[in-house]
Amino acid sequence: MNIYDIAKLAGVSIATVSRVINGKENVSEKTRQKVEGVISEMGYTPNVFARGLGLGSIQMVGVLCSTVSDLFYARAVATIESELRTLGYDVILCCTGNDVAEKSRYMQLLLSKRVDAMILVGSIFQERTSNEHIAQAATQVPVILVNGSLDIPNTYCVFCDEEGAVYHLVRALAAENRREILYIENTENYASLSKWRGFTRGCADYNIFHSPALTLQVPKDADAVKERVGRLVDSGVTFNAVVASEDLLALGALKALQNRNLRIPEDVAVVGFNDSILCECSSPELSSVDNKVDDMCRRAVATLLELIRGRNPPTRTVLTPEFKRRGSF
Amino acid sequence: MNIYDIAKLAGVSIATVSRVINGKENVSEKTRQKVEGVISEMGYTPNVFARGLGLGSIQMVGVLCSTVSDLFYARAVATIESELRTLGYDVILCCTGNDVAEKSRYMQLLLSKRVDAMILVGSIFQERTSNEHIAQAATQVPVILVNGSLDIPNTYCVFCDEEGAVYHLVRALAAENRREILYIENTENYASLSKWRGFTRGCADYNIFHSPALTLQVPKDADAVKERVGRLVDSGVTFNAVVASEDLLALGALKALQNRNLRIPEDVAVVGFNDSILCECSSPELSSVDNKVDDMCRRAVATLLELIRGRNPPTRTVLTPEFKRRGSF
DNA sequence: TTGAAAGCGCTACCAT
DNA sequence: ATGGTAGCGCTTTCAA
Numbered sequence: 235m236n237i238y239d240i241a242k243l244a245g246v247s248i249a250t251v252s253r254v255i256n257g258k259e260n261v262s263e264k265t266r267q268k269v270e271g272v273i274s275e276m277g278y279t280p281n282v283f284a285r286g287l288g289l290g291s292i293q294m295v296g297v298l299c300s301t302v303s304d305l306f307y308a309r310a311v312a313t314i315e316s317e318l319r320t321l322g323y324d325v326i327l328c329c330t331g332n333d334v335a336e337k338s339r340y341m342q343l344l345l346s347k348r349v350d351a352m353i354l355v356g357s358i359f360q361e362r363t364s365n366e367h368i369a370q371a372a373t374q375v376p377v378i379l380v381n382g383s384l385d386i387p388n389t390y391c392v393f394c395d396e397e398g399a400v401y402h403l404v405r406a407l408a409a410e411n412r413r414e415i416l417y418i419e420n421t422e423n424y425a426s427l428s429k430w431r432g433f434t435r436g437c438a439d440y441n442i443f444h445s446p447a448l449t450l451q452v453p454k455d456a457d458a459v460k461e462r463v464g465r466l467v468d469s470g471v472t473f474n475a476v477v478a479s480e481d482l483l484a485l486g487a488l489k490a491l492q493n494r495n496l497r498i499p500e501d502v503a504v505v506g507f508n509d510s511i512l513c514e515c516s517s518p519e520l521s522s523v524d525n526k527v528d529d530m531c532r533r534a535v536a537t538l539l540e541l542i543r544g545r546n547p548p549t550r551t552v553l554t555p556e557f558k559r560r561g562s563f
Numbered sequence: 564m565n566i567y568d569i570a571k572l573a574g575v576s577i578a579t580v581s582r583v584i585n586g587k588e589n590v591s592e593k594t595r596q597k598v599e600g601v602i603s604e605m606g607y608t609p610n611v612f613a614r615g616l617g618l619g620s621i622q623m624v625g626v627l628c629s630t631v632s633d634l635f636y637a638r639a640v641a642t643i644e645s646e647l648r649t650l651g652y653d654v655i656l657c658c659t660g661n662d663v664a665e666k667s668r669y670m671q672l673l674l675s676k677r678v679d680a681m682i683l684v685g686s687i688f689q690e691r692t693s694n695e696h697i698a699q700a701a702t703q704v705p706v707i708l709v710n711g712s713l714d715i716p717n718t719y720c721v722f723c724d725e726e727g728a729v730y731h732l733v734r735a736l737a738a739e740n741r742r743e744i745l746y747i748e749n750t751e752n753y754a755s756l757s758k759w760r761g762f763t764r765g766c767a768d769y770n771i772f773h774s775p776a777l778t779l780q781v782p783k784d785a786d787a788v789k790e791r792v793g794r795l796v797d798s799g800v801t802f803n804a805v806v807a808s809e810d811l812l813a814l815g816a817l818k819a820l821q822n823r824n825l826r827i828p829e830d831v832a833v834v835g836f837n838d839s840i841l842c843e844c845s846s847p848e849l850s851s852v853d854n855k856v857d858d859m860c861r862r863a864v865a866t867l868l869e870l871i872r873g874r875n876p877p878t879r880t881v882l883t884p885e886f887k888r889r890g891s892f
Numbered sequence: 893t894t895g896a897a898a899g900c901g902c903t904a905c906c907a908t
Numbered sequence: 909a910t911g912g913t914a915g916c917g918c919t920t921t922c923a924a
Binding site for chain 1: 608609610611612613614615616619621623626630631632633634637638640641642644645648653654655656657658672674675676677785786811814818821840841843844845846
């Protein structure tokens with residue numbers, strides 16, 4: 235069943251059927267009715283590939299993240315998918331992992347599938363060395379970065395001022411005289427760089443001497459953190475606050491501390507990042523910096539929409555995080 | 564840059580270029596080398612749509628779930644995506660929500676995009692009334708159900724014996740003389756039916772009288788559960804075990820109980836379902852039934868592979884869950 | 893408002 | 909082993 239069949243059955247030319255399918259104006263109401271009748275009667279669906287051949291697109295956007303089994307990315311992808319769908323776009327999901335070569339390969343793959351745009355979720359996509367693969371992709375289609383920032387032509391960034399968030403967090407801690415802060419970060423994550431910047435700036439401005447012994451670089455694994463923090467406590471190192479670059483890490487620390495009979499938040503305040511579902515799982519519940527995933531994603535898609543419409547959206551959109559105070563601080 | 568350009572530059576016909584692109588045998592090594600040289604030199608990528616037009620496929624599989632921001636689905640989608648990619652397939656992600664009409668619409672959409680197959684993740688896709696939309700889709704492409712079971716032609720199911728898991732769980736509880744079991748389930752979830760079957764069967768076989776007051780139907784929200792369970796306790800209802808159809812629900816119950824100064828597991832044992840990351844967030848850590856998401860997903864893709872290869876894979880693949888015992892029981 | 897016909901870039905069949 | 913060419917099903921001019 236193709237456009238020729240429909241044309242024949244409706245007694246018109248394929249050009250007219252095409253016009254009806256694409257909702258063009260220049261078709262008489264009578265003809266339109268007739269063609270639409272035949273189409274729905276036959277349950278006809280235009281062939282996307284033939285259509286894509288002519289138009290160069292089949293309305294698909296590539297969405298990349300390191301892994302969608304991560305809470306943050308899952309939520310982001312869910313929001314992006316739903317927003318894009320309202321615009322009539324499908325999402326091709328790519329979980330790239332952390333390897334640069336892989337990321338690059340995936341982007342090539344997406345280009346070869348002729349996606350209309352690419353959305354990269356997470357600062358994972360910012361390499362310290364070179365971002366040639368992104369620049370290269372951006373020459374073909376617009377690239378949107380969610381929670382990342384890169385100055386590349388045809389690349390649009392939506393992110394949260396995480397540096398500011400941590401800065402203000404340090405201030406709040408200092409205000410309650412919590413000046414021995416254990417800082418836990420995940421080395422795999424590039425965004426932690428800006429968090430760290432906010433942290434050191436906060437320490438400088440609020441006269442906190444941060445001992446190197448109070449910085450932990452850990453894998454993204456609650457148990458590993460628990461063990462590391464436990465050892466730290468056992469070794470006699472003291473602190474009265476914990477700031478972690480991820481809720482999961484904060485939770486690991488929290489459990490280690492409770493294990494050592496330290497009271498949260500009386501003895502040690504604990505703060506996480508992302509305001510994930512995990513926050514409500516501990517007792518006391520975990521305070522966390524909400525970096526506005528949903529908002530970022532909505533903004534990202536809105537930016538895409540403007541691009542499609544031929545407008546000129548902002549190259550960078552910066553959102554303000556919100557500190558969600560719960561029992562742990 | 565198209566196949567004609569490459570042909571011209573390589574001094575061969577487009578037919579030969581096509582053969583090289585598709586790795587056909589009947590091309591001399593010399594010609595192949597030459598063509599491949601030109602292709603990589605020019606950075607040429609075949610047009611997928613033209614290709615799809617000829618072949619009727621561009622190697623894409625539709626993956627549907629209710630929402631990918633759910634831990635279970637996120638993990639499933641991640642596994643499926645990675646497995647499919649090794650086979651050279653891309654994933655079109657569809658988060659359908661719970662509405663039947665929507666689900667049906669998404670499946671139509673995927674069909675119109677000419678996906679090679681569809682994978683439905685979660686028993687969400689089993690309607691009580693009719694599954695015509697699935698049957699209809701299955702007439703066009705193979706449909707794989709992950710964690711669901713439906714007897715429809717061209718539909719293949721991979722699931723876990725959750726009924727058995729709950730049955731054995733009841734037995735284990737009974738063995739420790741925990742016979743007053745609070746059963747918490749999420750009504751939105753169809754799979755809970757088989758869990759419930761396992762529960763009642765277990766109660767029958769191990770001489771447990773299960774009072775209707777000890778069955779809670781709740782939304783998928785920890786806070787709501789916490790509140791409901793709290794009220795239950797306050798109203799004087801007693802029990803010494805909790806079985807929940809999801810970790811999140813179990814966690815809500817656990818917090819409510821700890822709030823009322825009940826000791827876990829001494830006073831009340833708590834068991835969840837899915838063995839998610841949430842289990843390690845509570846103290847004591849949550850015991851849970853591992854329904855083998857990853858295995859199910861891998862099996863699903865393996866089934867797909869067999870179908871592609873023209874073999875005849877099993878219509879139903881049943882896996883055995885594993886009880887993960889932790890501190891809460 | 894409608895139709896005829898020329899692509900779009902590829903695959904696959906038939907010759908050679 | 910290689911080339912010629914007829915589709916594949918649609919969109920989009922250009923004419924009428």
